Amino acid sequence: MARQRGDLRRILSSTPLLRSFAFRRCFYLSWLIAFSVLFIYQRFKFTGYTFKRVVRPIPRLRPHVFNLTEFGGVADGKTLNTEAFKRAVDVISRLGKDGGGQLNVAEGVWLTAPFNLTSHMTLFLAEDAVILGVEDESLWELMPALPSYGRGRELPGPRYGSLIHGQYLQDLVITGHNGTIDGQGEIWWKKHRRKELKYTRGRLIQLMWSKDVEISHITLRNSPFWTLHPFNCSNVTVRGLTIINPVNAPNTDGINPDSCRDMLIENCYISVGDDSVAIKSGWDQYGIDYGRPSANICIRNCTVHSPISAGVSIGSEMSGGVTNVSVENLLVWGSRRGVRIKTTPGRGGYITNVRYRNLTLENVRVGIVIKTDYGDHPDENFDIHALPVVENISFDGVYGRDVRIPVRIYGSPEVPVKGLEIKNMNVGVTRKKKHIFQCSFLQGRVIGKIYPQPCEELDRYDSDGLESSKASSSA
Numbered sequence: 001m002a003r004q005r006g007d008l009r010r011i012l013s014s015t016p017l018l019r020s021f022a023f024r025r026c027f028y029l030s031w032l033i034a035f036s037v038l039f040i041y042q043r044f045k046f047t048g049y050t051f052k053r054v055v056r057p058i059p060r061l062r063p064h065v066f067n068l069t070e071f072g073g074v075a076d077g078k079t080l081n082t083e084a085f086k087r088a089v090d091v092i093s094r095l096g097k098d099g100g101g102q103l104n105v106a107e108g109v110w111l112t113a114p115f116n117l118t119s120h121m122t123l124f125l126a127e128d129a130v131i132l133g134v135e136d137e138s139l140w141e142l143m144p145a146l147p148s149y150g151r152g153r154e155l156p157g158p159r160y161g162s163l164i165h166g167q168y169l170q171d172l173v174i175t176g177h178n179g180t181i182d183g184q185g186e187i188w189w190k191k192h193r194r195k196e197l198k199y200t201r202g203r204l205i206q207l208m209w210s211k212d213v214e215i216s217h218i219t220l221r222n223s224p225f226w227t228l229h230p231f232n233c234s235n236v237t238v239r240g241l242t243i244i245n246p247v248n249a250p251n252t253d254g255i256n257p258d259s260c261r262d263m264l265i266e267n268c269y270i271s272v273g274d275d276s277v278a279i280k281s282g283w284d285q286y287g288i289d290y291g292r293p294s295a296n297i298c299i300r301n302c303t304v305h306s307p308i309s310a311g312v313s314i315g316s317e318m319s320g321g322v323t324n325v326s327v328e329n330l331l332v333w334g335s336r337r338g339v340r341i342k343t344t345p346g347r348g349g350y351i352t353n354v355r356y357r358n359l360t361l362e363n364v365r366v367g368i369v370i371k372t373d374y375g376d377h378p379d380e381n382f383d384i385h386a387l388p389v390v391e392n393i394s395f396d397g398v399y400g401r402d403v404r405i406p407v408r409i410y411g412s413p414e415v416p417v418k419g420l421e422i423k424n425m426n427v428g429v430t431r432k433k434k435h436i437f438q439c440s441f442l443q444g445r446v447i448g449k450i451y452p453q454p455c456e457e458l459d460r461y462d463s464d465g466l467e468s469s470k471a472s473s474s475a
């Protein structure tokens with residue numbers, strides 16, 4: 001042993017070239033090997049003769065746990081698993097009294113047509129599990145129009161149902177280790193652009209008249225239309241979702257709380273072809289008749305990217321009213337608009353008590369937008385005298401850079417914007433131009449340091465709350 005080492009040293013010292021290169025190479029190589037082994041060790045496990053991938057264990061979240069294979073599921077990306085999902089849901093639907101059931105979807109690609117979920121159910125998507133929506137539109141059943149819309153959103157009449165659907169459910173969880181639900185929307189976007197569809201496109205996930213819902217830690221992709229659409233639901237938590245639709249995929253909103261109460265959306269990353277989040281509550285006379293507001297909605301710690309539309313919107317369909325909304329710690333990047341409120345005469349309803357706190361806008365064309373003449377009616381029977389109320393909208397802390405027009409708030413004689421408040425704003429603009437803080441028919445005030453210079457319509461207060469100047473005109 002000692003002799004061998006001595007030999008090696010002698011050989012090395014006699015060949016300096018070898019010494020310098022070989023040693024250094026050897027040193028790097030051993031580090032590389034050490035890191036690779038560590039990496040492989042973390043993801044795979046050595047079993048006898050072969051490395052096997054370590055499957056992250058799926059937690060047991062209900063007394064009864066199933067996997068899709070037990071119901072005949074095949075994860076080859078080609079076999080339809082619709083019946084497997086139906087059988088699983090059917091079995092779980094009978095376990096409600098016993099704490100419900102959990103359906104695990106393992107790694108692999110599980111093709112399916114639309115199916116329904118049930119109460120007291122947890123759908124768990126493992127890491128690298130993909131639920132893939134079937135492209136054939138004949139397998140997407142039609143459903144009646146939503147009562148508060150009176151027709152399909154895009155086309156009159158009924159509409160396609162959603163890939164994953166539920167009605168009148170309680171205690172539903174869709175979660176996982178960041179597995180994916182992929183709607184394969186491409187074919188729908190194409191047909192929509194070519195005007196080949198007879199009915200409004202389907203959502204990726206829609207839950208109606210349901211409560212106590214959690215949707216968390218999964219990825220949603222390629223929705224044909226709106227991605228996650230809870231309608232007339234309450235106590236809904238949406239947490240840690242990644243939602244990605246191509247930014248040119250038409251009307252692929254991220255999350256649409258619609259006539260929902262008590263809803264929390266947090267820690268999400270959303271990049272889509274329309275609004276990242278759009279809070280709604282029905283369309284003109286249909287929404288007024290249905291009369292269900294969206295209320296008590298909190299959106300916090302989300303990063304959103306909406307190059308075609310807005311980061312967080314309220315409206316334009318808001319005829320049942322929208323109130324008590326809080327949007328906090330939001331980062332909007334590379335978007336056409338930051339946050340937007342949109343409505344129009346004929347909608348009726350109200351948008352009140354909306355608080356935005358700590359907004360960051362990066363490379364956004366128009367930062368804060370309120371538009372009260374949006375138009376877009378379901379049919380000719382709307383009442384033009386049904387005027388929406390827009391009141392008590394506040395912003396506390398608006399920051400950012402590369403914004404072209406930081407504020408564009410246009411009320412109108414029929415729909416003035418009242419009780420607007422902006423406290424502390426510092427937004428870097430792309431070009432120093434006049435009229436980048438645009439207002440009309442607006443009443444309210446600004447408090448503290450505001451950059452860029454606010455419009456004349458607003459009263460000004462210093463940071464101690466002392467009035468420093470009165471608006472030159474008010475609505």
Ligand SMILES: *[C@@H]1O[C@H](CO)[C@@H](O)[C@H](O)[C@H]1NC(C)=O
Pocket residue numbers: 067068069070106
């Ligand atoms: C799914 O269930 C089947 C039948 O009980 C079982 O053989 C299989 O190992 C399970 N797969 C997973 C990933 O748990």
Ligand SMILES: *[C@@H]1O[C@H](CO)[C@@H](O)[C@H](O)[C@H]1NC(C)=O
Pocket residue numbers: 114115116141165167
């Ligand atoms: C889902 O449930 C609704 C309401 O019960 C029903 O109308 C619809 O046909 C069901 N869809 C599927 C795919 O089973």
Ligand SMILES: *[C@@H]1O[C@H](CO)[C@@H](O)[C@H](O)[C@H]1NC(C)=O
Pocket residue numbers: 178218219242
């Ligand atoms: C989940 O997956 C998405 C896309 O596949 C990825 O961008 C995101 O970072 C993942 N989230 C977590 C928490 O790993």
Ligand SMILES: *[C@@H]1O[C@H](CO)[C@@H](O)[C@H](O)[C@H]1NC(C)=O
Pocket residue numbers: 171211212213214235237
């Ligand atoms: C809301 O739903 C969760 C389950 O997602 C449940 O644990 C909680 O008790 C519900 N809260 C209320 C107030 O019903």
Ligand SMILES: *[C@@H]1O[C@H](CO)[C@@H](O)[C@H](O)[C@H]1NC(C)=O
Pocket residue numbers: 209210211232233234291292293
């Ligand atoms: C649907 O809306 C009505 C009116 O706001 C409400 O009473 C009902 O509880 C809602 N349904 C659910 C499941 O939240």
Ligand SMILES: *[C@@H]1O[C@H](CO)[C@@H](O)[C@H](O)[C@H]1NC(C)=O
Pocket residue numbers: 240266267268269301303
């Ligand atoms: C904010 O959300 C991100 C995921 O988008 C998460 O990693 C982070 O922990 C969250 N921060 C807080 C304070 O919850």
Ligand SMILES: *[C@@H]1O[C@H](CO)[C@@H](O)[C@H](O)[C@H]1NC(C)=O
Pocket residue numbers: 293295296323324
């Ligand atoms: C809005 O919040 C206030 C104060 O918390 C509450 O009294 C009111 O009931 C809420 N409005 C609705 C429609 O829930």
Ligand SMILES: *[C@@H]1O[C@H](CO)[C@@H](O)[C@H](O)[C@H]1NC(C)=O
Pocket residue numbers: 329330331358359360
């Ligand atoms: C403001 O929001 C950003 C995310 O856009 C976050 O990083 C930061 O911590 C927030 N600041 C406060 C004081 O919450």
Ligand SMILES: *[C@@H]1O[C@H](CO)[C@@H](O)[C@H](O)[C@H]1NC(C)=O
Pocket residue numbers: 352353391392419
């Ligand atoms: C707006 O806020 C003011 C002052 O707090 C309050 O008197 C008024 O009722 C609020 N308006 C609405 C529609 O909530």
